[in-house]
Amino acid sequence: MTERVNESTIGAHGRIITVEIMGRPYSVPEGLTMLRAMWYTGHEVVRGAGCLGGFCGACAVTYRTRDDVRLRNGLACQTVVVDGMSFFLNFSYYPNRKALYDLDQLSDPKQDLFKIYPEATLCRNCNACTEACPQGIDVRDGVWKSVFGDFEKVSEMFMDCVMCGQCIPVCIADIAPNHVALYASRVQGARLTLPPENLSKRVGEIQSGKYDREWKRILSMSEEDLKVASQPSK
Amino acid sequence: MMDVIAESKTRVLQGRDERRNQTIPSQSPEERDRLVHAFHPDYKKEEYHRIRIGPNAGERTVREVAELLESDSSLPDNLDLTPQYRVDVLVVGGGGAGATAALTAKAQGAEVLLVTKLRLGDSNTVMAQGGMQVAITENDSPVTHFFDTLRGGHHKNDPKLLKVLVEEGPMAAQWLIQLGVLFDRDENGNLKTKKGGGSTQPRLLTCSDYTGLEIMRVLKDEVLNRQIPVLEFSPVVELLSDADGTCTGAVLKNMDNGQLIVVAAQSVILATGGSGRLHIEGFPTSNHYGATGDALVLAYRLGARLSHMDTFQYHPTGSVYPEQLAGALVTEGIRSDGGHLVNQDGRRFINELDTRDVVAAAIIRECAEGRGVKTPAGRVGVWLDVPMIDLLIGEGSIAKRFPAMVRQFQRYGMDIREEPVLVYPTLHYQNGGVAIDVDGQSQVKGLFVAGEASGGLHGRNRLMGNSLLDLIVFGKRAGVAAAQRAKEARVRKLTLTHVTRFRGELEKNNIKPARVAPIILPDYVRREEAPPPRPSRSLINQTPYRISPRSD
Ligand SMILES: Cc1cc2nc3c(=O)[nH]c(=O)nc-3n(C[C@H](O)[C@H](O)[C@H](O)COP(=O)(O)OP(=O)(O)OC[C@H]3O[C@@H](n4cnc5c(N)ncnc54)[C@H](O)[C@@H]3O)c2cc1C
Ligand code: SF4
Ligand code: SF4
Numbered sequence: 001m002t003e004r005v006n007e008s009t010i011g012a013h014g015r016i017i018t019v020e021i022m023g024r025p026y027s028v029p030e031g032l033t034m035l036r037a038m039w040y041t042g043h044e045v046v047r048g049a050g051c052l053g054g055f056c057g058a059c060a061v062t063y064r065t066r067d068d069v070r071l072r073n074g075l076a077c078q079t080v081v082v083d084g085m086s087f088f089l090n091f092s093y094y095p096n097r098k099a100l101y102d103l104d105q106l107s108d109p110k111q112d113l114f115k116i117y118p119e120a121t122l123c124r125n126c127n128a129c130t131e132a133c134p135q136g137i138d139v140r141d142g143v144w145k146s147v148f149g150d151f152e153k154v155s156e157m158f159m160d161c162v163m164c165g166q167c168i169p170v171c172i173a174d175i176a177p178n179h180v181a182l183y184a185s186r187v188q189g190a191r192l193t194l195p196p197e198n199l200s201k202r203v204g205e206i207q208s209g210k211y212d213r214e215w216k217r218i219l220s221m222s223e224e225d226l227k228v229a230s231q232p233s234k
Numbered sequence: 235m236m237d238v239i240a241e242s243k244t245r246v247l248q249g250r251d252e253r254r255n256q257t258i259p260s261q262s263p264e265e266r267d268r269l270v271h272a273f274h275p276d277y278k279k280e281e282y283h284r285i286r287i288g289p290n291a292g293e294r295t296v297r298e299v300a301e302l303l304e305s306d307s308s309l310p311d312n313l314d315l316t317p318q319y320r321v322d323v324l325v326v327g328g329g330g331a332g333a334t335a336a337l338t339a340k341a342q343g344a345e346v347l348l349v350t351k352l353r354l355g356d357s358n359t360v361m362a363q364g365g366m367q368v369a370i371t372e373n374d375s376p377v378t379h380f381f382d383t384l385r386g387g388h389h390k391n392d393p394k395l396l397k398v399l400v401e402e403g404p405m406a407a408q409w410l411i412q413l414g415v416l417f418d419r420d421e422n423g424n425l426k427t428k429k430g431g432g433s434t435q436p437r438l439l440t441c442s443d444y445t446g447l448e449i450m451r452v453l454k455d456e457v458l459n460r461q462i463p464v465l466e467f468s469p470v471v472e473l474l475s476d477a478d479g480t481c482t483g484a485v486l487k488n489m490d491n492g493q494l495i496v497v498a499a500q501s502v503i504l505a506t507g508g509s510g511r512l513h514i515e516g517f518p519t520s521n522h523y524g525a526t527g528d529a530l531v532l533a534y535r536l537g538a539r540l541s542h543m544d545t546f547q548y549h550p551t552g553s554v555y556p557e558q559l560a561g562a563l564v565t566e567g568i569r570s571d572g573g574h575l576v577n578q579d580g581r582r583f584i585n586e587l588d589t590r591d592v593v594a595a596a597i598i599r600e601c602a603e604g605r606g607v608k609t610p611a612g613r614v615g616v617w618l619d620v621p622m623i624d625l626l627i628g629e630g631s632i633a634k635r636f637p638a639m640v641r642q643f644q645r646y647g648m649d650i651r652e653e654p655v656l657v658y659p660t661l662h663y664q665n666g667g668v669a670i671d672v673d674g675q676s677q678v679k680g681l682f683v684a685g686e687a688s689g690g691l692h693g694r695n696r697l698m699g700n701s702l703l704d705l706i707v708f709g710k711r712a713g714v715a716a717a718q719r720a721k722e723a724r725v726r727k728l729t730l731t732h733v734t735r736f737r738g739e740l741e742k743n744n745i746k747p748a749r750v751a752p753i754i755l756p757d758y759v760r761r762e763e764a765p766p767p768r769p770s771r772s773l774i775n776q777t778p779y780r781i782s783p784r785s786d
């Protein structure tokens with residue numbers, strides 16, 4: 001049963017162009033994203049699609065355009081096909097090591113990085129990770145900043161990271177840069193930033209029962225009474 | 235065509251000074267009611283059908299949901315149900331609610347298995363941009379949060395669930411921070427808050443416009459750190475029950491090879507999210523690929539009641555241009571920070587921070603009455619004046635606060651820091667769902683539901699930012715209760731009796747199921763024959779080597 005909205009043609013306009021999907025040529029209208037071009041040409045997409053909104057990194061794709069020697073990486077749900085483009089969904093399922101750690105048990109989180117991801121210090125500055133990143137993150141710099149303990153900066157730089165993993169296979173030093181950065185960011189949030197006072201205060205108030213009497217009153221109200229009570233006071 | 239757009243866009247720019255000082259009062263309750271009844275898709279009678287069988291028989295819902303509830307199972311009655319896995323708690327769904335429930339149940343000592351349709355984290359949660367509501371400021375309180383939500387939900391929210399949500403909100407935020415989630419802070423290190431639509435106080439916590447991504451990234455990492463076993467691309471296709479109708483496990487399908495996997499569990503938590511991919515009333519959607527309302531049909535067949543299945547949230551500002559982004563979300567944060575909604579004539583027409591149903595209805599009204607702007611692809615929309623934000627709160631604010639939005643439009647050559655965008659409501663959120671109690675338990679014993687899949691909390695319209703909070707608060711509650719239940723471990727039978735019974739009901743009522751469900755993935759594959767590829771030398775894998783003749 002086909003849905004009332006068919007995603008496979010959204011964005012299509014007039015001109016027919018040729019694209020290659022996994023080495024096979026297809027004709028598709030201009031304006032489709034890569035994923036839509038796959039549906040348009042009859043591909044069932046299971047692996048390789050997730051949020052469809054550019055946030056989850058499931059649709060990691062490798063592509064090349066005509067007259068360009070460079071293989072590029074992107075997100076298939078966000079990249080529009082052009083004539084003469086060749087692409088394949090790379091699924092980004094790398095069996096890389098993700099270190100297991102307990103944030104609460106770290107004694108010196110900045111130093112602990114060297115135990116958790118010792119390879120992080122071996123970056124050879126090739127910059128391949130940065131070039132692979134579809135989110136435009138300066139990944140190489142992030143690895144160095146992690147090593148030098150500037151976790152705050154790393155957490156800001158990697159807020160855009162969709163964990164697509166495309167920086168992993170290109171690394172000649174066997175680093176998984178996104179995981180190094182995620183460690184640094186989580187440590188920054190959990191261990192290196194003071195708990196927010198306004199939040200702690202409210203939690204204290206609630207736990208001391210400050211609102212209990214009011215709740216008792218409210219939860220005994222009828223729907224009508226609640227309606228009246230909920231009108232905002234001017 | 236483009237000229238009409240350009241001309242209308244000019245009016246947006248010209249009207250800025252005047253609009254800036256204009257205050258648009260909120261609608262009175264009567265006006266809101268009238269507007270919503272006249273223009274909101276929830277009130278389009280011809281789209282609604284009566285549900286014929288099951289616990290909600292007699293109630294009305296949209297055609298797409300009715301077909302889902304009256305669908306057939308994909309399994310034969312006589313399937314071999316020898317389990318491959320036996321666990322205490324089976325968590326179904328790898329979004330925010332599922333990850334939270336799994337972590338919580340595990341921390342309670344339960345043996346947990348998390349199964350999900352796509353990859354862990356591929357979900358609606360990862361896309362949430364606007365933020366999470368938690369009442370923490372001096373002038374705010376859980377009680378104010380309660381009443382704001384109740385008003386937003388047209389007083390149909392379950393007050394008991396709602397009280398739990400608002401009161402446990404601050405603790406939920408604390409838990410996330412302890413896991414390393416980096417909410418935005420002010421100069422004093424306090425959490426920054428922003429005002430969301432329908433709220434009387436600023437209480438949205440944000441991680442710029444990557445709130446959901448940041449939360450999901452952290453939760454997912456923690457699930458891995460805690461070594462909770464995860465089965466990806468293994469959606470639940472049916473629940474299992476014993477003779478009493480207690481939920482005792484589930485059947486999954488390995489999407490790579492089609493094999494079925496049977497899991498026996500003391501408790502099952504459905505955290506499968508929403509249903510935007512049903513494209514209700516033909517609307518495009520902001521939802522992820524797997525949002526096909528699976529929990530609704532799975533739980534319904536087993537006898538769980540659903541609540542508020544006649545109301546859906548259409549987010550007022552779905553993108554309509556560029557065409558590639560049709561249906562994608564333009565976060566409410568833009569309106570929170572002062573972005574105006576402007577019609578074809580350059581006029582504002584609604585208080586931008588009214589509740590979503592009201593703002594969506596107002597946009598539909600403008601377009602229906604000819605004050606919308608047509609895109610080249612034939613969609614209509616109204617302007618959302620994004621650049622106004624930089625004018626109001628300072629140059630660079632848009633880039634700083636909405637990096638994800640800027641990037642998304644930049645990919646199509648549009649700079650939202652400079653130009654307004656065209657928007658129209660998009661199908662966004664399932665207001666209702668499987669009815670639960672404060673422990674997340676459905677009417678079926680052993681079956682818990684958390685997150686967007688559950689119903690009752692949000693009434694007839696969810697207030698923005700309450701969903702992220704919902705999935706943490708009730709994900710935790712369901713996790714605790716499910717683990718607790720598992721401690722009274724009993725060996726229970728695994729049967730498909732409820733499916734057989736449901737099939738009998740369908741037949742008795744002469745219902746020919748329109749589809750097999752759960753749907754798992756929407757069917758977007760084009761069946762028409764594709765035009766043959768043009769013979770061409772341009773294909774890049776076939777570019778011939780050009781060996782230039784030696785010149786010497
Ligand atoms: C674009 C967008 C922006 C949003 N912005 C905000 C916001 O700013 N603030 C806010 O509070 N809310 C927001 N929401 C709503 C909120 O993000 C969601 O309601 C919430 O994240 C739902 O969480 P969940 O865990 O219940 O479901 P999801 O996060 O959708 O997770 C459900 C998971 O279950 C899986 N699944 C589905 N079916 C099955 C099956 N049969 N078997 C196994 N697994 C299955 C899915 O693949 C998915 O991984 C937004 C939603 C969208 C779509
Ligand atoms: S840093 Fe790595 S994982 Fe993150 S978006 Fe860039 S390439 Fe993808
Ligand atoms: S790819 Fe690896 S070695 Fe090269 S710059 Fe990045 S982290 Fe360093």
Ligand code: FES
Binds near residue numbers: 049053055059077
């Ligand atoms: S499908 Fe999630 S980023 Fe493309």
